[in-house]
Amino acid sequence: MKNFIVYDDKSKNLMTEQISKFEIWMKNTFNFQTFLFGGTLLGAIRDKDFIPHDNDIDIGFYIGEYDNNKAVKVIKNFHEILKETKMWSHKMKIGQVKILSPSKKILFDCWSIWSHKGKLYGGTINTLHYPTKLDVSILLPVKTIKFRGMDLSIPKESEKILDIHYVDWQTPITDKKKCFKQYNS
Numbered sequence: 001m002k003n004f005i006v007y008d009d010k011s012k013n014l015m016t017e018q019i020s021k022f023e024i025w026m027k028n029t030f031n032f033q034t035f036l037f038g039g040t041l042l043g044a045i046r047d048k049d050f051i052p053h054d055n056d057i058d059i060g061f062y063i064g065e066y067d068n069n070k071a072v073k074v075i076k077n078f079h080e081i082l083k084e085t086k087m088w089s090h091k092m093k094i095g096q097v098k099i100l101s102p103s104k105k106i107l108f109d110c111w112s113i114w115s116h117k118g119k120l121y122g123g124t125i126n127t128l129h130y131p132t133k134l135d136v137s138i139l140l141p142v143k144t145i146k147f148r149g150m151d152l153s154i155p156k157e158s159e160k161i162l163d164i165h166y167v168d169w170q171t172p173i174t175d176k177k178k179c180f181k182q183y184n185s
Contacts, residue, residue: 015106016147018106019057019150020152022034022057022099030063032078033061033142035061036060038060040058041058044154045154046172056108057107062140065115066114068121094122095111097110098110115139119134119136137157138160143158
């Protein structure tokens with residue numbers, strides 16, 4: 001069972017600041033474009049806040065236009081650098097890596113995404129959620145939103161991504177039992 005924490009406003013503001021710093025670090029260090037993704041994107045768009053009971057920050061990062069073999073090499077190099085900095089947290093996969101903030105208090109669940117011939121790959125893009133290859137134009141260029149007072153990046157067509165990734169994403173789960181059942185199944 002996952003651990004769920006209900007964050008107060010001070011903690012949420014710290015998390016938002018850490019997301020902004022993480023975006024800058026990923027851009028400056030790796031030249032990767034980051035953006036809110038998964039449940040963090042869902043909360044930012046639907047609730048204008050973090051989703052209650054979420055325990056990490058979901059971040060997508062676009063590494064560029066590569067064929068799959070080159071993309072895997074770029075991501076493996078990224079993983080090696082993370083190991084050297086001791087920032088990685090759990091097993092790393094080509095589509096996903098978990099990174100701890102420098103304070104070790106925030107877990108970034110990061111999803112690597114690349115394009116090849118204008119179609120998106122990686123992360124959760126090629127799972128059953130996405131029956132066809134998505135065009136890179138759904139993601140890029142990213143947009144900036146004001147989230148808890150900070151400028152953060154989101155995919156160009158965030159609502160389309162949420163439509164594909166979540167069933168009825170516009171309706172929050174209000175029954176905590178259903179929320180825990182959904183996340184623990």
